[in-house]
Amino acid sequence: MSDLRQSLRTATIVGSVMVFVALIGALTAFADEPIVSGVLTLTQLILLLGAFAAGYRTESGRRGREGAILSMGLGALSGAAAMAFLGVLAVIVDLVNLRSVLVNATPALVEVLTLDRGLPAGLGVLLAVGVVGGALGAVWNRIPGWFRRELSLGGAAVLLIGILRGKGLDPWAAAGLLAAITLGAYAYSSYGSSILDGYRRFERGNESMTRLVLWTVVAAVLLLLPQVLGVYATSVVDLVGLYALMGLGLNIVVGYAGLLDLGYVAFFTIGAYVTGLLTSPAASTHLGLSFWVAWPVALAAAATAGALLGIPVLRMRGDYLAIVTLGFGEIIRILVMSDALKGILGGAQGIIEIPGPVLGGFTFIKPQHFYYLILLGCLAVVVVSRRVSDSRIGRAWVAIREDEDVAEATGINLVRYKLLAFSLGASFSGIGGAIFASWVHAVFPNSFTLLVSINILSLIIVGGIGSIPGVILGAFVLVGLPEILREFADFRMITFGALLVVMMLARPEGLWPAKQRRRELSADTLEA
């Protein structure tokens, strides 16, 4: 009896989430996004996954695991019940005109929900999807873990490639890919460790040689990447790089020193405007200096601004700091946009005609050119981050993050180290701003909203707070993917919001956690 109740409760939760997803328009938007051409669209996959999740949760919530038929039955019931919510939604949308309130309750939604078969026949199909998905979800729980992992890897590969291709995969290609990745992953998990061991043994004997080869390969890939990718793909990589650069800067402030800075965009703004003022002949200053003169000034200006903001607020506790920095970011944007400073900063028109950097007669114009500039910036920032975090300063930051009072008692000058974190993070953002200004050749106040700060914060949290590879991964996932999948653009911010909450609830250490955090966690468990 309790199993039945559990299955229906799960169905209610999944069903409500699915109704919400339908009403924000996600299902309608993805209906034209085939994954396997002619067989499966992204919308259908989402429906199936919903039912699957209901079945999976029902089965994993059961106390006993006996009875394969019973478990499949409960899963199928749960999946079907979840889909029934969508069925009811389809009927309501069909009968009542809700569009004046809920903009996405359209006939198109009914079509999508009935899988193009119309009411009432489509309802049967929808329930069938629920039954199949739910039963599969229940079965999924009962198959061995190793197979689950490999199969989901294969499924993820099909999904990713199917979406990236735009017109979806051929059914046979999809099946082949699924089989290949699954088998490959299986082979790797069985023999991978022995291969890796063999490599390690080899590496131990020839350390300098293997390292040289490894770094040469990495360097060659990084250097040749823009030649292989097209203009558009390179500009996406550039954007990812720029965000990674700033993410690494914010990572110092939030990840290392534990100070939540929500006004990080302010330093980006300062860097960009300083560069604009110094280099653009159209700016009020008419200086027209070179980018190479401008960026150190931008860096210094951002770092100074960081210190100036830091002095009054660093005595505050964390949550105060968040709000004050948020306010600061808004003040900078309002000031930049205001008529009061229009004579200098150009008001809403911003500064235009910012030239690209010139290096010995060569002008940076194309995304491919800026790729190298951004790569250089990222490398510099990674090196600085690593060196600083391993130094005495980095240890002081960790101490402050963990417990301010204890840190102070051990002789750490709180204000000095916090200021250092603040201005170092700000200076990275300033470099980002300088590159940004010369890349897009113009700065407008509207490019510098709070959402930039939130984007950067999201990417370091999703990637792994305090972790350098995590931040870079986060930039790829949160900046790169939405650029490639244009249909997602409308759902970008809502996904970020949901991701922030879900990550904090389920995996606060991020996708690629920092080693130190991992150590701290295991140390905790040892003590407990």
Next chain:
Amino acid sequence: MRRRAAGPIDFTKLVVSGIGVAMLVFVAWRIVLTASEGTYGWPTYASQIVFGLAQGGIYALIALGYTLVYGILFMINFAHGEIFMGGTYIGFFVIEAFAESGFLQTHPLPALLITALTAMLSSVVLAIGLERIAYRPLRKAPRLVPLITAIGASLFLQYAFRGLFGTGVKVYPDTHLYIAGIDLLGGRYDLGGVTVRPIYFVVFLLAVALMLALWLFVQKTKMGKAMRAVAEDKDTAALMGINVDRVIVMTFALGAALAGAAGVMYALYNKQVTHTMGFFPGIKAFTAAVLGGIGNIPGAMLGGFFLGLAESTFPTLLGLDAQLKDVIAFSLLVLVLIFRPTGILGEVLSRRKA
């Protein structure tokens, strides 16, 4: 405030005080300058003060939500501005339906009452859901974690409303309510060269009434007593047989109800409703809560009115561009944090600085 070992000269303190004094001198200088020019007469200031009181009442009502939650959980409910927005949004659909059916024109008072109650209820539902899903599991987590969750929740709510109800700006219908021949909601009257909108007085008085009700609730009822006990010490309160979870839910609900009511009142004179409308009032209300001393109920009220008045009068008083209105609130916040981090009335924070 943190007491630190006194060196020969505390450099940071010097710089901080320098910045603060410079800001104060600037303010004083501008006030004297504007006053000596005498461009603006009392009518300007009078209408600004009336508007400031109404706006301050709204800030105070939202600020109470921050303060109530902070007093009990020591956490900034960053998504509180979105709870204010959510109530206003749902209220819009109700009042719009009343306006279309003609009920609003024939029976304005019951229509408005139902609108306000629906808005309050929607805000309460949002807040309770938020507490249950996002905040409760993190009650024991490090401080940064719930704060980031709250930021995520705020973003999520904004864009959920955008996704559900579209991107367009919704406009509250014109509402008229005649009492003794005066149009209390939609009227504009000319009194000796000053334009008077009675709605500002209505909003101010309603805000004060709601605050009084809250004050009585917290001081006189059993639940209020339980809330104060939990704010004092959660564990001891639990030992005394208080259901702490219920008290926390009640706190969120109370704050949300006030925010929902504030939303409808705000929309009655400001008209426009968008999914981002909660952002600035939210931050400013937080500023107001800090001004008055966060965690302190009368402090939030005082801070709200002070901020409302400052925002409406300072641009003219200081001879600044009206565009820079939003800068004033944040500058005030920084000034308060420099000179009196505990706020005007607050001693709470210094004692319980966790």
